[in-house]
Amino acid sequence: MLLPELTIQLPEWVSEYIEQSSNTFVTIEDRMDFVIELSRKNIEQQTGGPFGAAVFDVDGRLIAPGVNMVIPSNCSILHAEMVAIALAQKVLGRFDISDGGKYNFDLFTTTEPCAMCFGAIPWSGVRRLICGAGKKDAESIGFDEGPKIENWTQALSDRGIDVICDVQREKAVSVLNDYIKYDGWIYNPNSKT
Amino acid sequence: MLLPELTIQLPEWVSEYIEQSSNTFVTIEDRMDFVIELSRKNIEQQTGGPFGAAVFDVDGRLIAPGVNMVIPSNCSILHAEMVAIALAQKVLGRFDISDGGKYNFDLFTTTEPCAMCFGAIPWSGVRRLICGAGKKDAESIGFDEGPKIENWTQALSDRGIDVICDVQREKAVSVLNDYIKYDGWIYNPNSKT
Numbered sequence: 001m002l003l004p005e006l007t008i009q010l011p012e013w014v015s016e017y018i019e020q021s022s023n024t025f026v027t028i029e030d031r032m033d034f035v036i037e038l039s040r041k042n043i044e045q046q047t048g049g050p051f052g053a054a055v056f057d058v059d060g061r062l063i064a065p066g067v068n069m070v071i072p073s074n075c076s077i078l079h080a081e082m083v084a085i086a087l088a089q090k091v092l093g094r095f096d097i098s099d100g101g102k103y104n105f106d107l108f109t110t111t112e113p114c115a116m117c118f119g120a121i122p123w124s125g126v127r128r129l130i131c132g133a134g135k136k137d138a139e140s141i142g143f144d145e146g147p148k149i150e151n152w153t154q155a156l157s158d159r160g161i162d163v164i165c166d167v168q169r170e171k172a173v174s175v176l177n178d179y180i181k182y183d184g185w186i187y188n189p190n191s192k193t
Numbered sequence: 194m195l196l197p198e199l200t201i202q203l204p205e206w207v208s209e210y211i212e213q214s215s216n217t218f219v220t221i222e223d224r225m226d227f228v229i230e231l232s233r234k235n236i237e238q239q240t241g242g243p244f245g246a247a248v249f250d251v252d253g254r255l256i257a258p259g260v261n262m263v264i265p266s267n268c269s270i271l272h273a274e275m276v277a278i279a280l281a282q283k284v285l286g287r288f289d290i291s292d293g294g295k296y297n298f299d300l301f302t303t304t305e306p307c308a309m310c311f312g313a314i315p316w317s318g319v320r321r322l323i324c325g326a327g328k329k330d331a332e333s334i335g336f337d338e339g340p341k342i343e344n345w346t347q348a349l350s351d352r353g354i355d356v357i358c359d360v361q362r363e364k365a366v367s368v369l370n371d372y373i374k375y376d377g378w379i380y381n382p383n384s385k386t
Contacts, residue, residue, distance in 0.1 A: 001211045004257055004280040007200040018194045064197055075279050076288045076316035077270070086268050087197040095269045115312030119339050123269035123309060146312050147348035155340035 011047040025060035032168040039110045042067040050179035053080035053109040055088035064088035081117040098125035115146030132172030204240040218253035225361040232303045235260040243372035246273035246302040248281035257281035274310040278317045291318035308339030325365030
């Protein structure tokens with residue numbers, strides 16, 4: 001039997017965007033601006049949903065970016081956070097990017113993680129999560145965040161992962177709203193619009 | 194910038210195993226036996242953790258198998274269920290394998306899903322989840338199931354996904370126990386053994 005396989009491959013425009021970006025992302029707002037622009041370009045280029053993410057080291061060096069690729073890849077697991085986590089692990093050559101707690105890496109995401117991405121975070125080795133828009137912002141345009149525990153920030157904190165919310169939230173929300181203006185597909189199962 | 198990419202590629206032995214297996218998996222026990230044997234071979238061949246999964250159609254035809262590949266792929270998102278979901282979507286050419294509710298597919302997993310895989314299930318389009326071993330069985334050998342809501346089977350049921358637990362549980366548990374005998378690595382972050 002010829003086994004199926006799937007390659008997680010970022011859209012080509014990501015390479016050019018990174019080359020044109022600053023080499024240093026000094027503040028967490030700078031880093032969030034970078035991932036918000038990823039989400040904006042992702043809808044402008046029509047390469048996926050209105051979500052971006054990235055793993056940075058503590059000095060603000062980009063380790064790996066991620067964008068939502070559910071529709072073009074025909075793959076429901078390819079949310080921006082999952083892509084950024086998988087590719088950061090590929091770059092660093094380890095499935096626990098903290099390497100047993102020795103290194104600190106941050107996951108930035110333009111919108112609070114859904115139930116799947118939330119569940120993926122403790123396995124990734126990231127030590128901090130920084131979010132732009134929140135669950136209500138995603139839900140307000142029709143996206144479903146899934147069955148996530150109520151006290152999700154506390155649950156991550158209990159596992160040594162700090163969470164910072166609402167960083168550049170208005171900018172992140174503006175991309176979600178623009179996705180609707182562009183007639184973007186809200187791709188929850190059974191809710192094609 | 195040369196963008197990182199990652200290919201989700203099953204171990205080579207999976208092809209031979211499928212060719213040697215029955216073409217028809219009549220009962221849910223037959224289908225669970227198939228995925229339990231996937232998990233057993235995965236530890237014997239040392240190609241990952243003691244977990245297997247597969248997507249089947251309602252007539253028992255195999256759509257795509259999955260095995261845990263966290264360690265060999267250096268990728269924490271490659272749990273067996275995630276691999277089976279992603280590859281089934283690749284085979285069928287759609288991110289919602291139910292295609293808006295028109296088709297019924299089952300996800301079989303040798304052990305109750307962790308928080309990440311649980312969160313991934315509503316996005317996949319599978320209409321039924323069948324589990325072998327349970328959370329306590331995984332935890333008894335040291336695996337961490339993550340912060341999952343208490344009433345997870347009800348949460349899936351509320352989304353139209355039926356859950357059947359404890360199918361061939363003893364056989365599934367025997368693979369978990371054998372993993373420990375083989376001195377398998379319990380690879381939760383910060384808990385190398």
